[in-house]
Amino acid sequence: MKGVLLQLSEMVGRRLRRVALRGSVVKVKLRYPDFTTLVRQQKVAATADDLEIYRVGCGLLDAVRDLARGVRLLGISVAGLVDEKVQAQGSLFAPAPQKRDKLLKAMDAIRDRHGEGSVRHGVERRKTNPWGPDSES
Secondary structure, three states: OHHHHHHHHHHHHHHHHHOOEEEEEEEEEEEOOOOOEEEEEEEEEEEOOHHHHHHHHHHHHHHHOOOOOOOOEEEEEEEEEEEOOOOOOOOOOOOOHHHHHHHHHHHHHHHHHHOOOOOOOOOOOOOEEOOEEOOOO
């Protein structure tokens, strides 16, 4: 499930970078087969970084997910949009934001040229299709 969340986070981050925006609130939506829907959100420093969105999303998902139940819907989004030119104060030990932004823009350029699956962040995950995880890893 976290592999799907990472894929969704990458899509959200890419769309934010495409329109030169950053989000300051990460939201996760989870729906169970009986249509019980849970939505959780967390305020963060304004970001368009896929992995930051994913990290916060994982924390929110872990807090609400019932492992004994199946999941019908999973979504992640951002709110509190600001212009990317607005400088946010970063962490003292985090990599320089300009360097990370250049990396993400290079990844976006590769995806534009060679397709969405051409480059991914280096975490373990299963292949997915629009209808859910493939049966083969």
